[in-house]
Amino acid sequence: MNAPAAAAPLPVTFRPTVTRIVLLAIGFGVLAVMTLIAFLLPAEGAVVWGTGDRAAFVGSGLLVLGVTALLARxxxxxxxxxxxxxxxxxxxxxxxxxxxxxxxxxxxxxxxxxxxxxxxxxxxxxxxxxxxxxxxxxxxxxxxxxxxxxxxxxx
Missing domain, CATH: 2.30.29 (PH-domain like)
Structure with missing residues (x-):
């Protein structure tokens, strides 16, 4: 960082764009997969998945999205x-x-x-x-x- 740089026009915002895109894509992807799994769980049979179980899957997806959104901040x-x-x-x-x-x-x-x-x-x-x-x-x-x-x- 020895070379002088010209000042940018203000206001200017710097953010890790690629990292942000990747993190948010992962977060929304995990949410979509967890929601899909919640809807595809069997309601009848040897193992019964109730509403609380399905909500837990969606909630887990929301939690992952929240963490990735925090990391993208x-x-x-x-x-x-x-x-x-x-x-x-x-x-x-x-x-x-x-x-x-x-x-x-x-x-x-x-x-x-x-x-x-x-x-x-x-x-x-x-x-x-x-x-x-x-x-x-x-x-x-x-x-x-x-x-x-x-x-x-x-x-």
Whole structure:
């Protein structure tokens, strides 16, 4: 991440698109299969499957969909006032002045933000697992925005 990057026009949102598509497709696929199984279970015979059993199958599919939707949630949105980082279960709004450095080192699972209060915040939305080049470009853009305080793209 040594090359300078031009700041993107604001607002800009980064998210792991391919990962999101795969996770949501898996979640809806599992829900569809579990629902189909629930309807195909025999109501009569040696083993009787009742309404509660069928509901449990559909409920399991909904649970899998919920988990995959949660995993597909990460994004980071930059606007003129700062960034909003949405990770799995948390959302954090930061002003540009709070961001000291944007980092993506080889082997890191995602970008991290070094903050003015001495803490580090993971940005799970920019992850090199699927496309290293894309994540590097997004990290450079976020770094450029952080270095300019989000001003270069609106002036």
């Amino acid at each position: 990460p994004r980071v949105t930059a606007d003129r006032d700062g960034v909003t980082v949405v990770n799995l279960t948390t959302t954090r709004r930061l002003a540009w002045a709070q961001i000291v450095r944007v980092t993506l080192r080889p082997g890191d699972p995602w970008v991290t933000l070094d903050l003015a209060d001495g803490t580090v915040l993971a940005v799970m939305a920019i992850q090199p697992g699927v496309s290293r080049a894309r994540s590097m470009a997004q990290a450079r853009t976020l770094r450029a925005l952080a270095e300019t305080g989000g001003t270069s793209s609106r002036d």
